[in-house]
Amino acid sequence: MATSKTTTSKMTAPVMTDLKGQTLVTLQTLKEKNPASLATYEKLGGYQQLKRLVTDKVKAIEVINEVKVSGLRGRGGAGFPTGLKWSFMPRYFDGTKYLVCNTDEGEPGTFKDRDIIRYNPHQLIEGMAIAAYTLGAGVGYNYIHGEIWREYEIFEEALAEARAAGYIGKNLFGTNFSFELYAVHGYGAYICGEETALIESIEGKKGQPRFKPPFPASYGVFGKPTNVNNTESYTSIPWILQYGGQAFADLGVAGSGGSKLFSVSGHVEKPGNYEVNMGMPFAELLEMAGGIWKGRKLKAVIPGGPSTAVMPAEAILGATMDYNGLSKAGSSLGAGSMIVMDETTCMVKTLKRLSYFFYEESCGQCTPCREGTGWVYRVIKRITDGNGKMEDLDLLTDVSNNISGRTICALGDAAATPVLSFIKHFRPEFEYYIQHGKSMVDGK
Amino acid sequence: MLSVEAIEKIEYELTKYPIDQRQAAVMSALRIVQTERGWLSQESISEVAAYLGIPDIAALEVATFYNMYDTEPVGKYKITVCTNISCMLRDSDSIVHHLQEKLGIGFNEITADGQFCLKEGECMGACGGAPLMSVNNATMHENLTTDRVDEILKELK
Numbered sequence A: 001m002a003t004s005k006t007t008t009s010k011m012t013a014p015v016m017t018d019l020k021g022q023t024l025v026t027l028q029t030l031k032e033k034n035p036a037s038l039a040t041y042e043k044l045g046g047y048q049q050l051k052r053l054v055t056d057k058v059k060a061i062e063v064i065n066e067v068k069v070s071g072l073r074g075r076g077g078a079g080f081p082t083g084l085k086w087s088f089m090p091r092y093f094d095g096t097k098y099l100v101c102n103t104d105e106g107e108p109g110t111f112k113d114r115d116i117i118r119y120n121p122h123q124l125i126e127g128m129a130i131a132a133y134t135l136g137a138g139v140g141y142n143y144i145h146g147e148i149w150r151e152y153e154i155f156e157e158a159l160a161e162a163r164a165a166g167y168i169g170k171n172l173f174g175t176n177f178s179f180e181l182y183a184v185h186g187y188g189a190y191i192c193g194e195e196t197a198l199i200e201s202i203e204g205k206k207g208q209p210r211f212k213p214p215f216p217a218s219y220g221v222f223g224k225p226t227n228v229n230n231t232e233s234y235t236s237i238p239w240i241l242q243y244g245g246q247a248f249a250d251l252g253v254a255g256s257g258g259s260k261l262f263s264v265s266g267h268v269e270k271p272g273n274y275e276v277n278m279g280m281p282f283a284e285l286l287e288m289a290g291g292i293w294k295g296r297k298l299k300a301v302i303p304g305g306p307s308t309a310v311m312p313a314e315a316i317l318g319a320t321m322d323y324n325g326l327s328k329a330g331s332s333l334g335a336g337s338m339i340v341m342d343e344t345t346c347m348v349k350t351l352k353r354l355s356y357f358f359y360e361e362s363c364g365q366c367t368p369c370r371e372g373t374g375w376v377y378r379v380i381k382r383i384t385d386g387n388g389k390m391e392d393l394d395l396l397t398d399v400s401n402n403i404s405g406r407t408i409c410a411l412g413d414a415a416a417t418p419v420l421s422f423i424k425h426f427r428p429e430f431e432y433y434i435q436h437g438k439s440m441v442d443g444k
Numbered sequence B: 001m002l003s004v005e006a007i008e009k010i011e012y013e014l015t016k017y018p019i020d021q022r023q024a025a026v027m028s029a030l031r032i033v034q035t036e037r038g039w040l041s042q043e044s045i046s047e048v049a050a051y052l053g054i055p056d057i058a059a060l061e062v063a064t065f066y067n068m069y070d071t072e073p074v075g076k077y078k079i080t081v082c083t084n085i086s087c088m089l090r091d092s093d094s095i096v097h098h099l100q101e102k103l104g105i106g107f108n109e110i111t112a113d114g115q116f117c118l119k120e121g122e123c124m125g126a127c128g129g130a131p132l133m134s135v136n137n138a139t140m141h142e143n144l145t146t147d148r149v150d151e152i153l154k155e156l157k
């Protein structure tokens, strides 16, 4: 297996939303010529916050308070307040505490962290170094999704640059603060996005989630206290300290501070990443993405990745893109992975593909998840094979309800959500498929 | 025996972990050996385990758990096409059909000349560039059309 020598094809670059009145936070280097370089980041004030905190010996509690004021909530999908999470790390611990960055994005429709690494790796490094200083962590790992090899190399290069410049390593800025940061490469397992599976994977094991409690803050990497955050969460930190937590909060709306990267994929004219202020009306974001492709009509949107409920056009068209806005409209923000479907989309076939994914990626530890995801997939396949029965719809609902809430990790709930929401909103399409043995939408 | 180059790379990976945590490097060690040899035979897996001083089974479990390790031969070029939702919506099916027709193989098969193998992949975290495929776990080709696929195949030959 030789490494292929061909150049990569045309890549989809993130859109410069600052030209449309938005504030670039995690992708602020996009405005510059060589966005990923250390010089570019330094020009924008990069690593100055780290230097200030470390040399002025700013107290951890002050940093944590600033993060709390910012209203930053975890960008990995669960939306847990970052400042609060940081306050759970034990202050005193005899030994090494760890910091982990979760760049394992494998939730279908999610591709934002890849662009952070491609276009702004140093802000992530500084964010992690600041977190390490605040939480007293001596070693950090950035766990990068297996399929994005080039980004892993880019991050390794950025680490080397930062190390040479004295931003990571021993005795930073001549103080006794040291922080070593390393890149770790996954190798194809969606479940490793779950933080305890990811920790197992860092330790060189199968990615099977751990029972919680204990939580990583007390028992994480190598059994040591560990803080896990998403790439976009860490990358927001230097900006928050440079401009103030309040400035970050003010970008967004109540309950959702800041800007957010939305990965827009599927049936839009211009798929890609869009960094916009929280609270933007969905319709505006859709317009930025060029609207529905081929002049077609919007049918449905999965707003935050398949673990969030699908929304019919009517529900999403009036919604705003923030935590409260989407939950009021019947779904949730998740990781901000907007999968857009036009009127030609067959919801039965789409659900079949998603069910296959969850079945494939279940780690197999819990019976309801292992058996339930396989069962769901087989029933939906039976429907698309033309052998469905009306009772199958209730069966799918029952099986899914029985996975939900009965498992070690949230993959079980994630697998149930699409089944329940697709059937709830598009039941007639499922009934038609069962009655006619073919799709109501494409007739095939 | 592991090559000098492989050992050098594995040693670099080991610097990332505490000295008493050699198992942590098993993921990268397997990747390094697979990239060099094309796939992971039982023997290769055992060599990695021996080098790290961990039981064979610990390395084997990792090699079989993660999708990107190949414990069967995959030919010179392994082409993995993502067929998950965002790619499906942008017609990854047409890319799959085109590849299957051009190469005359289905998923998990190898062409008679041992050049190509085709795999169905899960989301690669690059859905903005759908439809897409990756070659040998390393090179991502995005925004594919059937013409672009033909070009890539020609470049690889």
Ligand SMILES: Cc1cc2nc3c(=O)[nH]c(=O)nc-3n(C[C@H](O)[C@H](O)[C@H](O)COP(=O)(O)O)c2cc1C
Pocket (backbone or CB within 6 Å): A073, A074, A075, A076, A077, A078, A079, A080, A085, A102, A103, A104, A105, A106, A107, A190, A191, A192, A193, A194, A195, A196, A228, A229, A230, A231, A233, A234, A409, A410, A411, A414
């Ligand atoms: C099945 C599953 C997959 C997940 N995948 C990711 C992921 O790819 N990236 C991520 O940051 N968090 C993912 N998470 C959430 C993490 O467990 C964790 O909550 C997150 O990394 C914490 O960071 P945050 O608080 O900054 O969001 C996943 C969770 C589950 C249950």
Ligand code: SF4
Pocket (backbone or CB within 6 Å): A191, A208, A209, A361, A362, A363, A364, A365, A366, A367, A369, A370, A407, A408, A409, A410, A411, A412
């Ligand atoms: S819920 Fe599923 S993926 Fe999560 S631990 Fe249980 S079996 Fe594994």
Ligand code: FES
Pocket (backbone or CB within 6 Å): A108, A109, A110, B082, B083, B084, B085, B086, B087, B088, B122, B123, B124, B125, B126, B127, B130, B132
């Ligand atoms: S769905 Fe194909 S790369 Fe994400």
